[in-house]
Amino acid sequence: MSSILTWSIYVIVFGALGVLALRDRAKAKQAVKVAVKSFFGMLPILLAFIGLIGLLLGLVSPETIVRYLGQEAGWWATLTAFVLGVVLYIASLVSIPLAASLLRAGASMTTVAAFITGLMMVNTLTLPLEIKHLGKKMAWSxxxxxxxxxxxxxxxxxxxxQ
Amino acid sequence: MKPDLTQPMPGDAPQDKPARKTLKQWLFDYRLALIVAAADLLIWIFWPAQAPAVIRNTGDYLVEMVVILIPVAVLMGLFEVWVPKQLIGKYLGRESGWKGILLALLFGAAPTGPLYVAFPIAAMLLKKGASPLNVIVLLNAWAAIKIPQLLVEANFLGPSFMLVRLALTVPSAILMGWLIQKGIERSGGLDIDPAGLENIS
Structure with a gap:
């Protein structure tokens, strides 16, 4: 599914660039310049970020998380799940099945929900990136x-x- | 407003003229990535059992990142030269009201890419006149209410889980946007230089 989505994004974006090139060559050139500059502007910090999540998820495997949180119970488990959700970055297509296996392993609904909401809503690892683009006020608040x-x-x- | 392409990138060492980057500047730009690479190397040497998982995860996310970053960069270019300020101001500006919020929600929920590509897009929208409220709603929706993600959620955790979470998240996303907009107004505006915005992308 995601590859079809990705390809349609490519078709739309590059199609639009093609249309622009036909209508106004200079503007299209300008757009490509901005694109190249954006790409290399974002690349250094994104590489570091990708490396960091690869490192974190390589060390703390999904299986470890499930084993740990499935056995724990009560408020402590909910809090741990929330903190893990807040500090980790896991793509949602991976994290949601992971949450389902948490549920099957015996975690409470609150714990699973805390893991999901923490992961999705609080974006700790991308915070430096967010600050860079949107400023401290907006990113932190x-x-x-x-x-x-x-x-x-x-x-x-x-x-x-419940 | 045409961006000044001769401006140095953020993170560059101060320089007199926009010459080609020296090796030193490249190293400075990529310092964080290099630190992570060094950590990977240490794991590979001292903790080889963990290395395959680290390499696999890094590789997967790396491919995803490069694949999505290319169209996003082109989109930024198109936005910059093609989309007039009035258009964004009209549909996502301070006067756009509920329609603007709805548009931001839909744009955020649309199946696009990971959150980190939303930040440059959000910065571009701010620069083109979108209100902080709508930009926050867009980011919150992008992070927590993506349509493909909702489908997977209903599938794995049940439709009731998905619906309850959605019903709670949408009003929260809007409320946060409103609160942050008020906060930004009271504290004297955004702390990013609107004229320098093209340099941060």
């Missing part, structure tokens, strides 16, 4: 508010779906 809301939402999901 967005992530801190999301931290509060993520925890609250997890608790409510746990209450509703």
């Amino acid at each position: 967005r992530n801190l508010l999301n931290l509060l809301f993520a925890f609250a939402i997890a608790i409510v999901i746990g209450m509703v779906l």
